[in-house]
Amino acid sequence: MKYKVFYKEDKSHEIELDNHQIKIDGESTEIDLVKLLDNKFHILQNHKSYNIEIIHADYNLKRFSIKVNNNIYDLNLQTELDMLLDKMGMSAGADEKMDSVKAPMPGLVLDILVEAGQAVNKGDNLLILEAMKMENIIKASGNGVVKSININKKDAVEKNQLLIEME
16 A cells, blocks of 8 residues: 655655555655554654654544654655646645646546536536446535536547536
């Protein structure tokens, strides 16, 4: 299982857990982890000692505050699915405002379910895209108002093509 952990404003590490082996940014590392209490841990890594306390955990938003040797870090966690959605231009982040809708894959537009000026909420159906003989309902990833629709019914679209602009 892969995770991406974001901290500070522009720092991140990719963590991979596989059969009791841990890789940080692709490098194997040995870690000795001991759980002291429900929210407190002790870690030994490369002969360095770390005391870790989970101060706050929001599992729904994947946001955490931890204290490492008396330094507090705010972390955002991304799972493999979150990373894939980001790569496809369909970020599943906590931001409720949607900027635009891009095609997650090449396909054919079967139906457009919204019109310019229409307000949409997270989870609303926006359009139907046929790809590999399957109909895929593209849903709103956040709230917004449809600014413009850049495609028509029966248009062939490419992956990451801008379909709908939001405001």
